[in-house]
Amino acid sequence: MQELMTGVVAIAIGVGGVIALFWALNAAVExxxxHWETRLKPWVFIGPALAVVGLYLIFPALDTFRRSFLGANSEKFVGLQNYEYLVTEPAIxxxxxxxxxxxxxxxxxAVIIGLAVAVLADKLSERWEKISKSMIFLPMAISFVGASTIWGFVYAWRPPGTPQIGVLNAIWTAFGGQPVTWLQNQAINDFALMAIMVWLQAGFAMVLLSAAIKNVPTETIEAARIDGATEMQIFWRVTVPQIKSTIVVVATTILILVLKVFDIVYVMTDGxxxxxxxxxxxxxE
Structure with a gap:
């Protein structure tokens, strides 16, 4: 209960402090x-945000760059040794x-699968479209750690001759194959881990791309059909060009997420x- 009250008070003080700050700055500018009020009023609202970004993002970035030329204890200048280590160390x-x-x-x-599902689901009845999209989108509600745990059972390996609890190995051995160490095999383990992220993000891509496809003017599609275009030609030459901006946004959003990938690798293999x-x-390190 004490922790809850502390959180509530902290939020109240934080929100109240921000409101008081903007009120005071706005009153001062007015x-x-x-002549000066018109020039300064925009800075009243973006100034504090810029100050926070500078304090907690730009300054730490510059200080980190400075420290990259120092030793492990950030005291002795070592020049480019850290960068040399960066490009010569095999693990890095x-x-x-x-x-x-x-x-x-x-x-x-993720974009290919999301786009494929969006296009195919759009051709189903309204009921089945909702069901199929819900099934694809559902993994978005699962955390990376939770998804890794689930897929840990999919990739699980047991010695030959023993019951396989992993879904993939159970299927593989049912067709006469030998159990595969999916996460230890360096030829495929990276892609096995990436499949988890694709599974999580395909639903996100599908939702946005489906909305974009539904906004494609039907007149352009009907005109293409009248001109004798096949469904494949309509898709590539009419639909895709008109949703290109959405594809870029979806791909960029997922790429930003992938740049921070950690949880899946840490849980599944610890690197x-x-x-x-x-x-x-x-x-x-």
């Missing part, structure tokens, strides 16, 4: 001559390469077996 290079793979693969596949990423190196 006392100035009209692996993490950077894995991040590049994530950046290329995840947004691309072992060649799956390390830059965020995980922040802990292990």
């Amino acid at each position: 006392r100035l001559p009209k 290079r692996t993490a950077i390469w894995n991040n590049v793979l994530w950046i290329v693969f995840v947004p691309t596949m 072992n077996y060649g799956t390390d990423v830059i965020a995980n190196r922040f802990i292990t």
Whole structure:
């Protein structure tokens, strides 16, 4: 109960403080001559935000850059040794390469799958369209850690001759194959982890792209059909060009999320077996 009251009081003071700050600044500016009031009033509202960004983002970034030329204890100047380590240490290079793979693969596949589902679901009846979209979007409600735990059972491995509790290995061995260590096999483990993120983000892509497709003017589609265009030609030459801006927004949003990937790798492999990423190196370095 005490923690709850502390939180409520902190929020009240924070919100009240911001309101009081803007009221005081606005009152001060309104006392100035009209010429100065017009010029300064916009800065009354964006000034505090810029100050916070400068204090908590720009200054730490500049200070981090300065410290990159210092030793581990941030006292002795070491020049470019840290940058040399960055490009010569195999573990760092692996993490950077894995991040590049994530950046290329995840947004691309999430957009492709989301777009495919949006197009196909649009051709279903209203009831089945809602059901199919809900099923695809549902994983968005799951945290990265929760999703990793779920997929841990999908990729689970047991020795040959024992019951396979992993979904993939159960299916694979049912067709006569040998159990595969999906997360230890360096040829496929990165993509196995990326599949989790794609599964989580495909629903997000589907929702936005579906809305964009529904806003494509039907006149342009009907005109293309009258001209003899096939459904595939209509999709690529009429629909896609008109939703291109939405595709870019969706891909960019997912890419920003992928740049911060950490939870999935940490939970599933802890960066072992060649799956390390830059965020995980922040802990292990």
